[in-house]
Amino acid sequence: MTPTLLAITILATLGxxxxxxxxxxxxxxxxxLEQNNQTIEKLNAGNRQLVAEVQRVALEEAxxxxxxxxxxxxxxxxxxxxxxxxxxxxxxxxAWCVRDGESNAQRCQEAGLQAxxxxxxxxxxxxx
Numbered sequence: 001m002t003p004t005l006l007a008i009t010i011l012a013t014l015g016x017x018x019x020x021x022x023x024x025x026x027x028x029x030x031x032x033l034e035q036n037n038q039t040i041e042k043l044n045a046g047n048r049q050l051v052a053e054v055q056r057v058a059l060e061e062a063x064x065x066x067x068x069x070x071x072x073x074x075x076x077x078x079x080x081x082x083x084x085x086x087x088x089x090x091x092x093x094x095a096w097c098v099r100d101g102e103s104n105a106q107r108c109q110e111a112g113l114q115a116x117x118x119x120x121x122x123x124x125x126x127x128x
Contacts, residue, residue, distance in 0.1 A: 009122070076096060076099055077090040077095075078092045079092035079095060079096070090117055094114065094117060
């Protein structure tokens with residue numbers, strides 16, 4: 001190998017090493033890592049907000065379901081106008097009778113109500 005070629009090879013190697021060192025100099029790496037950390041923190045903040053919102057919606061839904069369940073166990077569905085029932089209908093009276101088992105004799109006497117309901121269903125007008 002000639003001294004000129006050796007000198008060119010050494011200079012090229014030093015130049016490549018210098019260029020590689022310049023590309024990954026500590027300041028650039030630190031800045032890149034700081035920006036990466038900031039991005040990760042922003043993503044984590046967004047994820048925390050998303051989780052909080054999902055939990056809020058889930059809690060609202062659970063509260064709504066509990067309210068509906070409490071209302072349905074408190075009052076028979078046949079008596080709730082929100083569900084298409086009628087508090088003055090024989091269906092409502094029958095549901096209360098079966099649910100509570102109360103009458104003047106302290107037991108459910110649904111025979112008359114049942115006969116009325118069957119007659120209405122046979123006529124084809126259960127909602128009247």
